[in-house]
Amino acid sequence: MNKDTIHILAIESSCDDTSAAVLSNHRVLSLVNASQEVHREFGGVVPELASRSHQKNMMPTVHLALERSGLNRSEIDAVAFTRGPGLLGSLLVGTHFAKSMAWALNRPLIGVNHMEGHILAHFIEGKGVPPEFPFLNLTVSGGHTQLVWVTDPLSFQVIGETLDDAAGETFDKAAKLLHLPYPGGPEIDRLAREGNPKSFDFARPHIPELDFSFSGLKTSIRYTLEAFEREHPDKLRESLPDICASIQHRIVSILIDKMNRALDRYPARDITLSGGVSANSGLRAAFEKLAENRGVRAHIPPFAYCTDNAAMIGMAAYFRYRAGLFDPLSTPVEARMPLGNGGF
Numbered sequence: 001m002n003k004d005t006i007h008i009l010a011i012e013s014s015c016d017d018t019s020a021a022v023l024s025n026h027r028v029l030s031l032v033n034a035s036q037e038v039h040r041e042f043g044g045v046v047p048e049l050a051s052r053s054h055q056k057n058m059m060p061t062v063h064l065a066l067e068r069s070g071l072n073r074s075e076i077d078a079v080a081f082t083r084g085p086g087l088l089g090s091l092l093v094g095t096h097f098a099k100s101m102a103w104a105l106n107r108p109l110i111g112v113n114h115m116e117g118h119i120l121a122h123f124i125e126g127k128g129v130p131p132e133f134p135f136l137n138l139t140v141s142g143g144h145t146q147l148v149w150v151t152d153p154l155s156f157q158v159i160g161e162t163l164d165d166a167a168g169e170t171f172d173k174a175a176k177l178l179h180l181p182y183p184g185g186p187e188i189d190r191l192a193r194e195g196n197p198k199s200f201d202f203a204r205p206h207i208p209e210l211d212f213s214f215s216g217l218k219t220s221i222r223y224t225l226e227a228f229e230r231e232h233p234d235k236l237r238e239s240l241p242d243i244c245a246s247i248q249h250r251i252v253s254i255l256i257d258k259m260n261r262a263l264d265r266y267p268a269r270d271i272t273l274s275g276g277v278s279a280n281s282g283l284r285a286a287f288e289k290l291a292e293n294r295g296v297r298a299h300i301p302p303f304a305y306c307t308d309n310a311a312m313i314g315m316a317a318y319f320r321y322r323a324g325l326f327d328p329l330s331t332p333v334e335a336r337m338p339l340g341n342g343g344f
């Protein structure tokens, strides 16, 4: 276990993207994503279709990742996979594939929590320096909105989370009301660039402490848009940039406000943003501004590591490998999986 260089093959299949990566310690040698266009026509992820697509895409995706890594199969030291949280059928496809690979190669198996993967993506070798422990992380994805106090690569304390919907889900549902294609987050982001964020005033939740709520905002967006469509049926299209800018502005201000409050209580020098919504240009800019105002360092992953990808799973697995944390072939998937508190 004291080899200097560890090569990990990682597989991610928790939602609608099949992804495989090969890492050499903190460095990504290859990353291959097969995204599933099939969900677009349904305006959201259809779990059964997602599992079927994973079945189809898994073999070629892993094969290509191995080929592009330039490594031989025998040079792989461990096989990692996403154990949860996520869609059960989708998780099962990746898990069984990873187990078969680990068994066939006679290498250890490492199950990773998807949310820990998002957070540890900050340690993938890139342009910037990684955050220093302890740090304060804001995870914003399609299914989660969490503030996490991270004291080492295995210890994650959730200090605030959403009581209902996630921020990514709010972007996606608002986009659906606007008849934009799925996933809606990137579409709203794109249109918001041309709009005025002060044009529409959507509800701001008043939730105590560090928790979040987005269901009231979602309802407010729905009522406002329905009324607008009734009163100005031919103006929706031309108002899209203003509507999107206002929706984005409200979601971002909720997130930044809680991050600010968390910083009052947790003495972090580094703050990190993770999850698919960290690709949002408005959120990225506001997060950097917040760090500047508070005199802390902001870390935002490069776009490729913001949305779901296997490189972040490989990165999290690397820390588990170094700590000697391996999983038996009998390890189950967990559709609902809490963040770990392992200690390092």
Ligand code: KG4
Pocket: 015, 140, 141, 142, 143, 144, 167, 168, 169, 171, 172, 183, 184, 185, 186, 189, 275, 276, 277, 278, 279, 280, 281, 306, 307, 308
């Ligand atoms: O982390 P992720 O890839 O998958 C989950 O684990 O949920 O996050 C997906 C979410 C979707 O809701 C998607 O709309 C959102 O991230 N997203 C964005 C942007 N890119 C992805 N939301 C706002 N702006 C973006 N640029």
Ligand code: ZN
Pocket: 114, 118, 141, 142, 275, 276, 307, 308
């Ligand atoms: Zn994710």
